[in-house]
Amino acid sequence: MLERHIQALCTDDPGDEAPAAARERLKGRFPPGATRRMTTLGLLVGNALAELEPGPEDAVVYATGYAESRALEGFLDSFPAPSPTLFQTSIHPSAVQQLMIGRQSPVREFLPLSGGALFAFHMLRAALLSPAPRVLLCGGEERGSWLLGHGLASARTFAFAAALTAQAGPRALGRVRLARAPGDGRLGIEAWFDILRGRAPFAGAVAPGWRMEVAWS
Amino acid sequence: MADSSSPVKVAECGCITPFGDAAATHAALLRGACALRPVAVLGREGGQAVPLALLPGRSLDETVPPDWLGALRGLRRAIPDGDWGSPGRPVFVTGSNFGVGGLYALRRTGDPAFAAWGAPATCTERLRADLGWGPDVSIVSHACVSAHLGLLLASRAASAGLAEEALVLSFDFLSPFVAGGFHALKILNASFPAPYRLGEAGAIGLGDGAAFAVISRGRGAWALEAQCVYNEMHQFTANRGDGSGFDRCLDGVAAAARGRRVWFKGHGTGTLDAGRLEVAAAARAFPGAPVVGWKGSLGHTLGSCGLVELAVAIESVRSGRTPGTVGGAGAPMGENVALESFGNAGFDGVVCASNAFGGAHAAFLLCHA
Numbered sequence: 118m119l120e121r122h123i124q125a126l127c128t129d130d131p132g133d134e135a136p137a138a139a140r141e142r143l144k145g146r147f148p149p150g151a152t153r154r155m156t157t158l159g160l161l162v163g164n165a166l167a168e169l170e171p172g173p174e175d176a177v178v179y180a181t182g183y184a185e186s187r188a189l190e191g192f193l194d195s196f197p198a199p200s201p202t203l204f205q206t207s208i209h210p211s212a213v214q215q216l217m218i219g220r221q222s223p224v225r226e227f228l229p230l231s232g233g234a235l236f237a238f239h240m241l242r243a244a245l246l247s248p249a250p251r252v253l254l255c256g257g258e259e260r261g262s263w264l265l266g267h268g269l270a271s272a273r274t275f276a277f278a279a280a281l282t283a284q285a286g287p288r289a290l291g292r293v294r295l296a297r298a299p300g301d302g303r304l305g306i307e308a309w310f311d312i313l314r315g316r317a318p319f320a321g322a323v324a325p326g327w328r329m330e331v332a333w334s
Numbered sequence: 335m336a337d338s339s340s341p342v343k344v345a346e347c348g349c350i351t352p353f354g355d356a357a358a359t360h361a362a363l364l365r366g367a368c369a370l371r372p373v374a375v376l377g378r379e380g381g382q383a384v385p386l387a388l389l390p391g392r393s394l395d396e397t398v399p400p401d402w403l404g405a406l407r408g409l410r411r412a413i414p415d416g417d418w419g420s421p422g423r424p425v426f427v428t429g430s431n432f433g434v435g436g437l438y439a440l441r442r443t444g445d446p447a448f449a450a451w452g453a454p455a456t457c458t459e460r461l462r463a464d465l466g467w468g469p470d471v472s473i474v475s476h477a478c479v480s481a482h483l484g485l486l487l488a489s490r491a492a493s494a495g496l497a498e499e500a501l502v503l504s505f506d507f508l509s510p511f512v513a514g515g516f517h518a519l520k521i522l523n524a525s526f527p528a529p530y531r532l533g534e535a536g537a538i539g540l541g542d543g544a545a546f547a548v549i550s551r552g553r554g555a556w557a558l559e560a561q562c563v564y565n566e567m568h569q570f571t572a573n574r575g576d577g578s579g580f581d582r583c584l585d586g587v588a589a590a591a592r593g594r595r596v597w598f599k600g601h602g603t604g605t606l607d608a609g610r611l612e613v614a615a616a617a618r619a620f621p622g623a624p625v626v627g628w629k630g631s632l633g634h635t636l637g638s639c640g641l642v643e644l645a646v647a648i649e650s651v652r653s654g655r656t657p658g659t660v661g662g663a664g665a666p667m668g669e670n671v672a673l674e675s676f677g678n679a680g681f682d683g684v685v686c687a688s689n690a691f692g693g694a695h696a697a698f699l700l701c702h703a
Contacts, residue, residue: 119494182455193441196514197379204515205570205691209430209454209475214692217567223579227565227694228483231473233455239472246490267440267449269456297421297496325469326421 118296119245121252121281122289127168128314129161129257129276136187136259139274151219156185156206158259161276163216166255169280171217176226176249179213180240180256180306182233186270190262213255225249237304238324241295244281252281256306277313291316291333298328342489343554343703345499348412349545349645350405351632352387355412359632360649363657364675368631370526370539375517376510379442384517385526386508387541387633394508396439398447402507403464406544409503410465413546418501419468424491428474428484428504430637433457435509478601479563479688480504481545481640482696486561488549498550504638505544512636513540519571527604527634529627530613532665536606541633545641556648559683559699560590566693573611573693580615583695587685588619590699594682596620597656598670599647601689602627603634604661608689613668620685624672630661640688640696647684647700654679 131139136157143160144152146167152160158181171177185207192203205211210229217224226249232239244254255278261270281293302322312319312331319331348355352369353362362369372383377394388394392401419425433451440448451457454473462471474484481504488500506512516522516538525537549558566579573579598616602609602625609627616625628643629635635642650656658674659666666673678684683701690696 119496183453189437192515193437193511196438196442196510197376197381199514199518201515201518201520204518208477208691210477210692211570214567214570217565218570218692221568223567223582223693224565225582226563227476228487229474229476231454231458231475233459233473235469235471236455242491242496243472243487246487246494246496264437267446267452269437269449269452324421 118294120292120294121245121283122285123279123291123293124282124286124289125169125280126290126313127165127278129165130314131274148219155215156188156212156259157274158185158257159212159215162212162255162257165276165278166213166216166253169253169278171222171224171253173223173225174249175224176247176252177213177224178240178244178252178254179210179229180232180236181258182231182236182306183258183261183270184209185211186259186261186264190264232306234303234305235324236306237309238327241293241329245295250282254279254281273307275310277310279313289334291331294330296328297326300328301325341557341559342492343550344547344556344558345550345554346414346548347645347648348409349543349642350409351543351642352389352541356645356649360646360653360657363628363631363660364655366660368660369541370633375513379510382524384513384522384524385539385633386513387539388508389542392542394510394513396435396448396509398450400433400451406461406505409544409546413501414548416499419462419470421470422498424497425467425471425501425503426474426484426488427458427471428480428502428637429506430475430477430480431506431512434511438509438511476690476694478636478639478690479694479696480637482688485547485549485558489558489561492549492551500549502547502549502641504641506636506638507542508540516540521605527630527661528664529602529604529630529662530609530659530667530671531662532667533606536604538603538605539633541635543632543635543638543642545638545645547641547644555703557701557703559701560587561698562586564695568693571691573608577611577615579693579695580611581618583697584615584619587697587699591620591683591685595680596623596683596685597678597681598623598625598685599643600625600627600687602659603629610667613671617668617670623670624676625670626656626672627659628657630659644686647686651678651684
């Protein structure tokens, strides 16, 4: 069985908030001028991750299925004169890099993942197998525009970041466990986010042969 | 810092490049052959001719289904059967592009058929079904260190007893999307790459590549030790100018290699600053170790490069001869740069290193088990 304790948690569920409104809401959380080129996902994930005060020996596991959809759309629209800035920004782990590069904050272990139906299991397995004393599990999605019409972007914008440690300590918010067990189930990133946002308990299969338990203090 | 768990083994490993499988690729590198050819950067839409190494018969332009699928089906035949993707036998698919070329074609043509392989998850799900794997298929995407991270996660699953064996598959196939992006950054241009060579301007080439490795705690002739990573988070594309990011990554590998004679398979894309920093860091961490880079021939196979070049490194050790730095003829960036091939029977292992955007670094030590 794999187990970690949730020591801190930040979630952001802005509903239909427009990208410009998200920028306005969160600009005070970043250095002056830094948000000008940040994506919506970079703003939301960066803000959630910053709440956990990432340090150089933390491991960062980053989960997003579609990553910077708006930057990707913009890069595709920029052909036949492709934008170098949007090319950089559209690369998969960009959201976390937007925060960490802005802060000049190195981190030893950075594990960016994508995923589908078993995404919760895959991100948690990666997080719970890390030897780092503290693992910051973060992620999210941003709502796409024309890619959404092709099923290639998220319909919902959201972000989360959770600090996970091996020891419970006196102020643990909760606990997450993964164990081999008979059964079959699926849990994607959006359902995982809703568990965190609502601090909802969970006990059930999240992949064939794998069971997850989330309990809150 | 490297993982403290006991080293895992590489039970099987193979790759495909424009030259063929690992043995054919190794033989071509020994000959000093170059797979890069001038190709219009936007395929049928033209643009500057840039050095690309495409699989034989493959066009830069996207098709439905992707024409690279045949290459992966061929690679699949080299992977031992094993109920992959079932509980206890996870798969880690890694890359930086997946089916992103389909998004470019979708936008340019409006044909919705190109959407089918466009996102990492949809691409991987279709691939999983095509290759007959079960559902436990993780997706790792961290630009050009993606393959290293897949090896790391597979090794941890095996070391923890969660997997009897784990399969890592890594692939990146070129498209106008990725060629256009690197061309926009101006590091992909008309010049051919000359890794680790002093010059006034650097340049890279890009290549198709795919590879796999079966990671096991029990069987295998090759030990994968001291898997180390480090992320500078200094700048989106460049490394810290003092080379400290390279040092922080290689420190753990150097500790594991102490007392052993190694050679160094570097990243060596052909950019000047990164090449200079890498050569100097290799000299500090592994004094006397010859440094080689193969992207002057194969091109940079992006997220798959760490695994493609691992397969070639294994073939080098197996055959007793390491190819030199193809395309690097001229004044090298350091005395440790090996331009010619050399016999490796007197070495105890090889350090395999890759780097990526964001100052991401990854390296490990490969030795006989």
